[in-house]
Amino acid sequence: MEANSKAHAAAPPFMQRAPRRAVSPRILTDRSFRAAMGLTAFFAVWQALTSLGVIDAFLLPSPAAVAGAMWDMALDGSLWVHLGASLQRVAVGFALACVVGMALGLMCGWWRGVADFVRPVVEALRPIPPLAWIPITILWFGLGDAASYFLVFLGAVFPAFVATYTAVRGLDRNQMNAALCLGATPWQLFTDVLIPASLPIILPGLRIALGVGWMCVVTAELIAAQTGLGYLIQQSRMLFQINNVVAGMVAIGLVGFAMSAVLERIERRVNAWAPSERN
Amino acid sequence: MAANTALKTPAPPPGTPQAQPADIQIDIRNLGKVYGGTSSDTMVVALDGVDLRIRRGEFISLLGPSGCGKSTLLGIVAGFQSASSGTLLQNGRPIVKPDPSRTVVFQDYALFGWMTVQQNVEFGLKAKGMAKKERAEIARSLIDMVRLTGFEEKYPHQISGGMKQRAAIARALAPDPDILLMDEPFGALDAQTRVLLQEEIARISSEAGKTVIFVTHGIDEAVFLADRVVVMSPRPGRVREEVTVPLPRPRTAEMRSDPWFVSTVNDLWETLKPEWQKGE
Ligand SMILES: Nc1ncnc2c1ncn2[C@@H]1O[C@H](COP(=O)(O)OP(=O)(O)O)[C@@H](O)[C@H]1O
Ligand SMILES: [Mg+2]
Numbered sequence: 001m002e003a004n005s006k007a008h009a010a011a012p013p014f015m016q017r018a019p020r021r022a023v024s025p026r027i028l029t030d031r032s033f034r035a036a037m038g039l040t041a042f043f044a045v046w047q048a049l050t051s052l053g054v055i056d057a058f059l060l061p062s063p064a065a066v067a068g069a070m071w072d073m074a075l076d077g078s079l080w081v082h083l084g085a086s087l088q089r090v091a092v093g094f095a096l097a098c099v100v101g102m103a104l105g106l107m108c109g110w111w112r113g114v115a116d117f118v119r120p121v122v123e124a125l126r127p128i129p130p131l132a133w134i135p136i137t138i139l140w141f142g143l144g145d146a147a148s149y150f151l152v153f154l155g156a157v158f159p160a161f162v163a164t165y166t167a168v169r170g171l172d173r174n175q176m177n178a179a180l181c182l183g184a185t186p187w188q189l190f191t192d193v194l195i196p197a198s199l200p201i202i203l204p205g206l207r208i209a210l211g212v213g214w215m216c217v218v219t220a221e222l223i224a225a226q227t228g229l230g231y232l233i234q235q236s237r238m239l240f241q242i243n244n245v246v247a248g249m250v251a252i253g254l255v256g257f258a259m260s261a262v263l264e265r266i267e268r269r270v271n272a273w274a275p276s277e278r279n
Numbered sequence: 280m281a282a283n284t285a286l287k288t289p290a291p292p293p294g295t296p297q298a299q300p301a302d303i304q305i306d307i308r309n310l311g312k313v314y315g316g317t318s319s320d321t322m323v324v325a326l327d328g329v330d331l332r333i334r335r336g337e338f339i340s341l342l343g344p345s346g347c348g349k350s351t352l353l354g355i356v357a358g359f360q361s362a363s364s365g366t367l368l369q370n371g372r373p374i375v376k377p378d379p380s381r382t383v384v385f386q387d388y389a390l391f392g393w394m395t396v397q398q399n400v401e402f403g404l405k406a407k408g409m410a411k412k413e414r415a416e417i418a419r420s421l422i423d424m425v426r427l428t429g430f431e432e433k434y435p436h437q438i439s440g441g442m443k444q445r446a447a448i449a450r451a452l453a454p455d456p457d458i459l460l461m462d463e464p465f466g467a468l469d470a471q472t473r474v475l476l477q478e479e480i481a482r483i484s485s486e487a488g489k490t491v492i493f494v495t496h497g498i499d500e501a502v503f504l505a506d507r508v509v510v511m512s513p514r515p516g517r518v519r520e521e522v523t524v525p526l527p528r529p530r531t532a533e534m535r536s537d538p539w540f541v542s543t544v545n546d547l548w549e550t551l552k553p554e555w556q557k558g559e
Contacts, residue, residue: 174389177359182403183379183454192402196393273392273434 061243066250069243078232083251085227089145090217093152094210100153101160101209102202108161109168119165126158130216138224148220148228155216156209163205167198200274207263214256229255304457304490305333305356310365311515312351325351327515329365335457338484338491338528340501340508342547344555348516349494353462356492357383369458379403379454386463388443390435396422396446397431403454421449424483441472448483458490465500477503478532485529498551499544503530510547513554522547 043063049055050062057065073079104122108115130151141147171194179193221230229248236244312326325348333339341349354360355367358377367374369381382403390399397418404414422431425445435443444464451459464480465473481504484491495501501508505524512519522543526534534540 172389174385174387175391177354177357177377178383178385178389178450179391179402180359180377181357181379181381181383181460182450183406184402185406188406192394192405193391196391273436275436 058242061246065243066246069241070247070251073232073244073247079247079251082227082229082232082248083255085225085231086214086217086221086229087255089148089220089225089228090152090210090213092145093149093217094156094213096149096153097156097160097209097213098206101157102164105161105164105166106168109165109171115165122158122161130155130219134220134223137220143224143226145225147224148217151216151220151224152213156213159205159209159212163202163209164198166205167201168194170201171197200271203263203267203270207260207267210259210263211256214252214259218252302334302336303332304335304337304370305331305492306366306368306371307331307333307352307356308366310352310355310367311363312348312355312360313363324515326355326362326517328517331509331518333490333492336488336490338504338506339493340505341492341494341511342498342501342508343496343511343516343519344513344551345496347511347513349496349511350462352511352516353383353460353492353494356458357381357460379406380456381458381460382451382454382456384444384447384451384459384461384464386466388435388440388447388467390443390447390450392435395432395434396427396438396449399435399446400449400453402450407454418449418453421452422446424452424486425449425479439472440468441476444468444476445479448480452483452487452489456489458492459484459487460492460494462494463496464493465497466495473500474532478530480504481528481530498547499535499540502540502544502547503535508547510551513557520550 046060047063050057050060061069070079104118108118133151133154137147137150141150175193175197176189179189184193217228218230218233221228222234223230225231229252233245233248236242236248307329310326310329311324314323314325315321329352331339341352343349351360355362356374358374358381361375374381391402394402397415400418400421401414404417409417419428419431422428425448427442427445427449430438430442430446435446438446448464461480465476468476477500480491480493484504491504493501493504502522502524506528508522508524510519510522511517524543526537526540
């Protein structure tokens with residue numbers, strides 16, 4: 001018996017080995033470094049394909065040419081004007097979508113009866129792509145900022161709604177009851193329990209909503225605006241400035257990427273306590 | 280054997296109405312709860328004719344197989360849900376909604392994950408509108424009482440299950456409730472932690488002098504802690520029998536080997552086994 005327990009006390013060899021970290025330098029495992037590597041490789045391949053003539057520069061300009069075009073537009077200020085216009089439109093439309101989507105999601109999540117009325121309507125409107133809304137949007141709002149606001153709103157409101165609804169539905173009954181029996185006022189229940197408990201689901205939803213909104217503003221500007229990155233692309237196409245077209249596309253991609261990265265940062269801070277944000 | 284302390288009750292304060300014994304704090308009469316649907320096949324009769332009177336300062340263990348309606352009964356006493364029939368009085372007044380005079384400790388802790396231990400404990404004090412400094416002080420002394428000093432600034436996900444439940448107990452004690460309702464509070468803990476926390480709650484409940492309703496399906500836990508074990512029958516839940524525990528308080532670890540304790544736990548197990556097996 002004694003000998004037996006001793007034999008068990010000695011850990012098997014595989015457990016005795018010192019825990020070994022990966023041998024590769026730390027920089028290779030760093031996530032932002034990997035991200036930079038991925039982007040660099042993408043542009044390098046693109047550059048190689050165009051400068052080797054595999055792709056006709058008339059169909060797709062090289063990254064260097066695109067960067068040059070972007071640089072010129074940055075210097076003459078047109079890039080900033082268009083970028084500013086797009087950002088302002090997405091900000092307004094997104095803000096509206098947040099207010100309406102979150103309020104509606106909150107009400108549907110809280111009151112079953114409201115959800116029974118509202119959700120079928122939402123689910124029927126949701127599949128209509130923003131592009132299909134453009135004719136009627138122009139009819140209603142004409143060509144101008146209002147049309148863009150509306151299209152951004154349409155794109156962003158559904159993800160905002162769904163995320164809020166899901167979050168409120170998924171609230172922990174016991175947590176709510178705990179707050180109630182501790183004497184929480186309705187306001188305290190809302191600000192100290194409902195909101196922080198929902199944010200881990202709401203914030204990623206809002207990030208997706210902003211992404212959709214950003215796509216929508218560009219779509220709107222292609223057709224219904226006289227400024228903005230979408231308009232820049234459309235105008236450059238008509239002037240056969242393919243470099244500027246692609247430069248506009250790259251700007252849209254980079255800005256969308258940056259917005260999403262910033263929001264993800266905020267999410268990680270706000271939701272540091274939540275299970276999905278750990279590790 | 281020590282004197283039958285469980286049956287000793289404080290004298291009624293002067294000036295209380297004599298219509299009912301003044302020390303009855305919770306009065307449950309013929310309480311029923313039916314869940315769901317209108318047709319008889321979707322309806323679940325969770326409680327049927329529950330009768331129970333609980334004295335001020337008494338520690339009640341509510342013992343029964345899972346699904347017998349213990350949580351339902353506790354939720355009704357807490358005021359989270361209403362009964363379908365019968366009456367439920369606290370100090371002679373009907374219970375209609377949750378109130379800080381009756382706080383709850385849940386099996387899954389239900390701590391607020393976005394708040395530190397300190398903020399969790401302060402929650403009920405903040406709800407009262409208490410000043411920041413005062414509530415920090417009270418919370419600190421409660422955290423000390425549940426032996427969590429040094430973990431005030433930790434978030435729930437950073438501490439063990441046993442510590443979470445200690446924090447939840449401190450949070451429930453903070454508004455200075457008359458009645459502490461505990462729903463299988465140690466059910467999710469490992470065996471050693473559970474035994475330790477049983478002894479802690481025995482100590483804390485004696486120190487704090489609260490009325491406690493402690494829901495469990497552990498027979499030895501029920502007997503170890505309670506002044507009176509209320510045994511519930513399988514669904515529909517009703518009070519099947521009551522066992523008054525003559526052990527003195529505060530309960531200590533040695534009492535687990537007391538002959539009365541051992542034989543009572545065994546007897547309860549023998550009588551409950553057939554019923555509980557059926558429920559499986
Ligand atoms: N909200 C509910 N809706 C329908 N049935 C429920 C609900 N809550 C509990 N029940 C049913 O009532 C019975 C008692 O449940 P519960 O009080 O949770 O038992 P216990 O806590 O003793 O395990 C169970 O059969 C359960 O399925
Ligand atoms: Mg239960």
